[in-house]
Amino acid sequence: MNTAIKTEGLSKTYKGKKGKHVDALKDLNLDVQKGEVFGFLGPNGAGKTTTIKLLMGLIYPTSGEFYINGIAGTSLSYKKMAGYLSENPSFYDYLTGEELLSFVGRTFKMSADAILEGSDRLLKLLDLYDARKRPIKGYSKGMVQRLGLAQCLIHDPDILILDEPMSGLDPIGRILVRDIILDLKSKGKCVFMSTHILNDIETICDRVGIIVKGELRLVESIRDIMAKGIKGYLLTFNTISGHMANFFKTISEDIELTKDFSPDNSPSPLLVKGGKGGLFSTCIIKQEDLESVLSEVIKDKETSIQMIEPVRKGLEELFTEIANED
Amino acid sequence: MVIILEIAKITFKGGMRDKVFITLLAVSILCFIILVPAISSLSMRQPREVSVGLSLSIISFVSLILTIFLGVNLVYRDMERRFAHPVISMPVSREAFILGKFLGLSGIIGSGVAILSAFSLIGITIASRLYQSSIPMSYENFIAAVFFEFIALIIVASASILFSSFSTNLFLPLFATVGVYIIGNVTQAVMDYINSPHGTKLPSPSIYLSKTAYYIFPNLTALDFKFNAIYSLPTSPAYMLTVLSYAILYIIIVLGISVLIFRRRELL
Numbered sequence: 387m388n389t390a391i392k393t394e395g396l397s398k399t400y401k402g403k404k405g406k407h408v409d410a411l412k413d414l415n416l417d418v419q420k421g422e423v424f425g426f427l428g429p430n431g432a433g434k435t436t437t438i439k440l441l442m443g444l445i446y447p448t449s450g451e452f453y454i455n456g457i458a459g460t461s462l463s464y465k466k467m468a469g470y471l472s473e474n475p476s477f478y479d480y481l482t483g484e485e486l487l488s489f490v491g492r493t494f495k496m497s498a499d500a501i502l503e504g505s506d507r508l509l510k511l512l513d514l515y516d517a518r519k520r521p522i523k524g525y526s527k528g529m530v531q532r533l534g535l536a537q538c539l540i541h542d543p544d545i546l547i548l549d550e551p552m553s554g555l556d557p558i559g560r561i562l563v564r565d566i567i568l569d570l571k572s573k574g575k576c577v578f579m580s581t582h583i584l585n586d587i588e589t590i591c592d593r594v595g596i597i598v599k600g601e602l603r604l605v606e607s608i609r610d611i612m613a614k615g616i617k618g619y620l621l622t623f624n625t626i627s628g629h630m631a632n633f634f635k636t637i638s639e640d641i642e643l644t645k646d647f648s649p650d651n652s653p654s655p656l657l658v659k660g661g662k663g664g665l666f667s668t669c670i671i672k673q674e675d676l677e678s679v680l681s682e683v684i685k686d687k688e689t690s691i692q693m694i695e696p697v698r699k700g701l702e703e704l705f706t707e708i709a710n711e712d
Numbered sequence: 713m714v715i716i717l718e719i720a721k722i723t724f725k726g727g728m729r730d731k732v733f734i735t736l737l738a739v740s741i742l743c744f745i746i747l748v749p750a751i752s753s754l755s756m757r758q759p760r761e762v763s764v765g766l767s768l769s770i771i772s773f774v775s776l777i778l779t780i781f782l783g784v785n786l787v788y789r790d791m792e793r794r795f796a797h798p799v800i801s802m803p804v805s806r807e808a809f810i811l812g813k814f815l816g817l818s819g820i821i822g823s824g825v826a827i828l829s830a831f832s833l834i835g836i837t838i839a840s841r842l843y844q845s846s847i848p849m850s851y852e853n854f855i856a857a858v859f860f861e862f863i864a865l866i867i868v869a870s871a872s873i874l875f876s877s878f879s880t881n882l883f884l885p886l887f888a889t890v891g892v893y894i895i896g897n898v899t900q901a902v903m904d905y906i907n908s909p910h911g912t913k914l915p916s917p918s919i920y921l922s923k924t925a926y927y928i929f930p931n932l933t934a935l936d937f938k939f940n941a942i943y944s945l946p947t948s949p950a951y952m953l954t955v956l957s958y959a960i961l962y963i964i965i966v967l968g969i970s971v972l973i974f975r976r977r978e979l980l
Binding site: 439442443444445446462463465466468470472474475476477478479480481485489490492493494495534537 | 714715718721722725726729730793794795797798799800801802803804805976978979980
């Protein structure tokens with residue numbers, strides 16, 4: 387069995403003021419596989435944190451059930467296999483970083499040696515080793531976030547449930563956390579993470595789930611999203627002949643030639659040298675024109691292409707479209 | 713059990729590092745060494761008795777403040793500042809969390825009472841040397857009085873945990889715990905009055921209400937052995953055992969209710 391996290395009709399309704407009910411999560415059916423990094427994406431109040439809190443037993447579902455590594459969420463034992471990092475982690479601030487990790491390790495019934503080894507390794511990895519004997523109340527937000535990651539990794543769980551793991555981190559911290567997640571993935575761990583940072587999802591995740599107003603609207607692999615989203619190709623030329631420039635003008639509305647290039651006044655080939663100043667001619671062509679364009683370019687000896695890049699509808703555009711659907 | 717002890721340990725650590733706890737202990741120690749002998753000497757012929765009474769009252773008062781402050785604050789703060797979230801997300805049951813908190817809190821109260829008692833003996837010794845008392849000092853009674861004070865306080869602590877287990881604000885557990893302490897100290901006197909010839913003249917709803925309060929609230933008067941300690945009066949071991957059993961049963965019931973409530977609580 388390869389399913390790490392499975393939810394079946396998981397729903398949560400909060401009692402609001404004046405007897406009103408708020409459906410924070412509606413009928414969530416999700417399968418997250420072992421060894422997969424799953425990004426959980428949604429606008430504020432979409433139900434991401436509610437889902438994560440349900441999975442961690444902090445709140446109870448109104449209906450539905452979930453399984454972690456095949457163990458029902460009603461049993462406490464599934465938590466032995468999971469590590470959890472909350473959105474704004476908050477720990478007993480009178481403890482030192484080292485004491486916190488030691489407490490977590492003992493709670494997971496790790497041996498003293500394993501706790502010491504794991505604690506030292508993680509504190510060094512997350513750049514907290516020098517602060518290990520200081521009370522947490524003196525830590526910065528980023529340090530608390532990194533300590534949070536250390537406490538959810540110390541018992542080497544199979545499944546990591548991370549709520550906004552990059553929040554409060556500086557760029558270096560973000561790169562560090564991203565590398566840790568990628569390392570976990572390479573070790574076959576399952577990472578379920580919610581984030582607002584789309585770039586993180588694109589670079590880290592295998593699949594993404596987009597949740598809006600408590601409803602899961604899309605679950606798709608990042609690779610498929612990227613492939614489906616290709617709208618055309620951006621060609622960047624080293625040199626382009628007047629003949630080819632005129633040809634591109636007939637097939638593309640989105641052509642940008644260098645300032646001094648005027649094909650009508652230059653019947654002879656004009657060679658445009660690319661350089662640091664960005665003196666390139668570029669042209670966006672449709673996906674279906676790529677083949678014919680390439681054969682034309684091959685025929686024209688005075689035109690050379692430096693780069694062909696896909697122009698795609700990114701995750702951001704997709705997310706905005708789905709979030710605005712109603 | 714291991715997890716309960718782990719939670720108790722970090723709760724205890726938190727209490728012992730609390731500035732309020734340390735400050736209160738430091739002020740109390742100064743009171744024991746300076747104030748108790750000074751005030752006791754004013755009584756002329758009974759400085760030892762007065763010093764014992766005064767010391768036990770200070771222990772009682774300071775420990776009560778600590779119990780209410782820490783008891784209410786520990787669980788409430790865990791919810792309010794979300795310290796409980798990472799703990800509950802680990803393989804820690806709600807029962808273990810509540811019991812660990814209670815054990816840790818009991819440890820803090822016990823340590824506080826022990827430290828205060830040790831320093832109070834210095835004050836009592838100084839006061840006793842000022843004037844020879846006709847009644848010898850009974851250290852057994854003093855220890856028994858302090859021990860039962862501790863038991864009374866952990867009953868109050870269990871009540872504070874009960875109120876904190878469902879309250880979403882600080883004031884309810886705070887005032888309710890103070891209320892339990894006050895009512896717990898007067899129910900016996902009220903019951904005695906009801907059972908006296910004057911009490912029979914009271915309207916029946918008042919009698920019914922008083923009797924209900926007597927059975928619901930803890931009888932903290934039964935745990936008060938100060939008088940025996942001050943005048944070195946003999947105490948019956950059987951009575952002490954009965955009172956202790958009552959206290960343990962009361963605590964078990966209160967913690968049981970706390971666990972049932974906390975199991976249903978959502979950590980938002």
